[in-house]
Amino acid sequence: MSGPAPAVAAVRTAVRRALADVPGGATVLVACSGGADSLALAAGLAHEARRRARTGSALVAGAVVVDHGLQEGSAAVAETAAHACRALGLDPVRVVRADVGAAGGPEAAAREARYGALHEVAREERAAAVLLGHTLDDQAEGVLLALARGSGERALAGMRPVRGVLRRPLLALRRADTEAACAAQGLVPWQDPTNGRGAGTGPDAGALPLRSRVRRDVLPLLEEVLGPGVAPALARTADALAESADALDALAADLLADALRPGDGDVLALDVDALAAAPAALRRRALHTAATRAGVPAGALARTHVLAVEALVVDWRGQGDAHLPGGRVARRACGRLYLGRPDATSGAAARARRRDDDEHDGRE
Incomplete structure (x- = not known):
């Protein structure tokens, strides 16, 4: 048969x-x-x-x-x-x-x-x-x-x-x-x-x-x-790149876990120094993941958006928010990077500044 x-x-x-x-x-x-x-x-x-x-x-x-x-x-x-x-x-x-x-x-x-x-x-x-x-x-x-x-x-x-x-x-x-x-x-x-x-x-x-x-x-x-x-x-080519991408994703996940700080409502808070010390490839991957966790649609999140967020970490000159798809923003304040809705990140940044001022007054 x-x-x-x-x-x-x-x-x-x-x-x-x-x-x-x-x-x-x-x-x-x-x-x-x-x-x-x-x-x-x-x-x-x-x-x-x-x-x-x-x-x-x-x-x-x-x-x-x-x-x-x-x-x-x-x-x-x-x-x-x-x-x-x-x-x-x-x-x-x-x-x-x-x-x-x-x-x-x-x-x-x-x-x-x-x-x-x-x-x-x-x-x-x-x-x-x-x-x-x-x-x-x-x-x-x-x-x-x-x-x-x-x-x-x-x-x-x-x-x-x-x-x-x-x-x-x-x-x-x-x-x-x-x-x-x-x-x-x-x-x-x-x-x-x-x-x-x-x-x-x-x-x-x-x-x-x-x-x-x-x-x-x-x-x-x-x-x-x-x-x-x-x-x-x-x-x-896809198979070969998948192996490399999987390894980098795992390392970026570790970086994001190290950089995460206690949240403020539904705002994602990250330590700027931890991110800045990492290699660019890992940092950008971690920021991409962080942005999606904060509510940015993954399909709409482009490299230009990630680079704008990264500039708040490695090229900080007091610039304003990095605007992201899905009505989300990234904002830097007091050594933290905040990702979320504009009103929520503004509130989280303001509270961080007040805490920072209180700590400074207490030291004096």
Whole structure:
């Protein structure tokens, strides 16, 4: 008896490895749009659930379909994807409508809404893991976009295989593998018109999302000029940078813990001297984390914002607040750096000055 097609076997193996630490009885969901990547992953999860049921370590294997409501007929597409998941034997299958805002642009807003919906369903279903269908090609596209934007190494490190409840089993596989896996199993994936698959087909390039334009036009051109293997090379770069970024993040977390001082309400207070003594790379990482803890949206926090906050530490000339996204500010007073809402940081700084004056009077 012959085994499954190579692409099917590759997807199943990837799912099995990704769930090796998930105990029997746990709930695992797959985020399925109906496209080739997520549909192949859904089939892989269904197979793994059947295999584990035979071994006495059964999983509750389900799916969640997010309807962004951004395209005409999106509800019908979502229901078709849900039907395909049910046909594979997945249960429960949830269809949820995401409330897509406008902050950060359409792609970032849709992504934020999607992840918010996935986390909410994961909490409701008490899921141990939510599987995402990102492939090596998605990783390469993201790294290329990060390079073009001049992003730091954390962005260049790309997507991680595991981040909290989210898991990405297919990051080592190509998009061609998921398409082949669907074809071998008789699965008909949905073709998203905004994906821009195939140069010269579908919407005009200018009407496509930026990532789709990179997929359709930029990566094929790089392959033509530089030769095959550009996408795997970009993915390897992401893996290498992830190792360095993880090490620096750990050191920056230690620095932030050392610099933290007792808070004043909901204001984050940091010791300026502890920050100033640290290497710039660690200090900036610590300040980035501190800003997000103070309520600055991570997706809106740019390097220019972090450098403005850092100037309050290493280039102090009595300058005013550093204004940050999300209606937050950074303010220096009495050897402390305060991050939070403008009114709260003003109050915390004023109280610090009064304490400093009282201590000075007491010494006299």
